[in-house]
Amino acid sequence: MRVREYRVKPIESLGRGLQVLHVLQEVRSASLHDLHLATGIPKPTLTRILYTAHQHGLVWQRMVDGAFLPSHTQRRLEPDDDAWLVEIASPVLDDLSRRLQWPSVLAVPRLDYMETLETNSSRTYFDALPPRPRGFRVNMLGSASGRAYLAFCSRQEFDAVIARLRHKEGAAHGLASDDEALRRLVQSTRERGYGIRAPDFGGDYSRPRSEVDDGRESIAMPVRPQERVVATINLTWRRQVMSTTGMVQRHLGDLRAAVAAVEERARAAGLGG
Template identity: 40%
Template sequence: MIERKVKTVRALERGLQVLSEIDRRKGANLHELHLALGLPKATLLRMVVTLGKHGHIWQRLADGAFLPSARLRPPSADISAEEVAEVSSGHLARLSDQVAWPSAVAVPRADHVEIVETNSPLIRLDAIMLGPVGVRLSYLHTATGRAYLGACQPDERAAILRRLRPAEGDSAGERLLDDMLAGIRDRGYALREPFHPWPDRDWQAVRQDGRRSMAVPVILGAFPVASINITWLQRRSDTATVVQRHLGALRRAAEGIATDLAAARGGVA
């Protein structure tokens, strides 16, 4: 076979370099890509926009980082945190146009829920900042955790509560928790109130930070895979007003996330 010298496509080479660097780092912002590859930021911006348009990467709202698309990976049996974050991002951006308070999406872990995406950088109101990504929130003391806990199946809920329950018995705390979760299931959303006495993470913060939150679960099939919240300052608005004005938008965002997750897997939410 006769070997021929064929010129490579320089722009394509650069694009592949950018994609490889993002994949190697599991996410990178524009400045990090500039330092790593030595390409002008204007050039990099055109490349990441193109890669995003074709579904190879996406940009996280929480910190502006570009990440490999989870949708290109072979599907697994369970919904991954990366899938939830990527699908949630667009819905959180749209929610920021409707609600003047920040929101976050969190996924379940063994004894907490973990923030995977937030629109907080898009909403600079009274310096409320949610996140960053990776922050752990209490199942017991945050609306975000309670929304998931109220929606999950009894076996899963029992396993979570075994990790959170104090060593010494507390029948009053048990009754309060049962009533609280029953109320969440009846009305379809969770609040920070009423406070609960078990000293889990966020126990002090919810009493001192002057914030209030409401949250709803993201339900895929019959099972929750995440929860999404709205957080506001107590001194700026009362709970009843925020619920009346914004619960519908929050529920639509949760339903949209579930629908898109199902569609990405070829199913129905």
């Protein structure tokens, strides 16, 4: 389509804004420095452009690494694209951290492990998680997040994950070969409504708490906009500060409300089915 010629000057600021949006559409996520290198636009100007675009729902910023991304409403989603989930969950996690001051992590199931997508750790006051990159692998059988997923996912998903884990070597996957222990794990987690860490899990993927201990405990709940579990959200804290029972009494309701908010936002956007 050819636009007729008009005797007017183009809006340079709009042109710069559209240039930034075009770059984000192409690269999918970028830091402020990345955008500066790609466009040549000074960083103060870029900051104003990005803030304005955010105010209009065109871009958003991930907490875990500070990257800017185009809103899911502005692009075509790929079948395995998790960006929409992070975009929807980030403001909920941000609000949760402001109220509780303990960190949370949004994680998604992969073939036989959980992968972290977002965390509000940088916004917490009481305690922050050790720096970990986006995409950090979390043990499925030992972590609260993995156990929450296993307890509430479909039977087909559960069987597929356990079958993969049974072919892996190492004590970290030993539980996968104990059918009775797995049954008790699923039953107790469903009765509670949330997952807790295994007693010997200290945060490391493969080594037990006796070798590596991050000094934490966690609880986690599944995110299910429809019937399928698409993610988990946890709440983690220093073990020396509070017991699991104490955390559940104080803040399980807050975690449950955060999960419900993410589920509602996903349903409203027609996502997560």
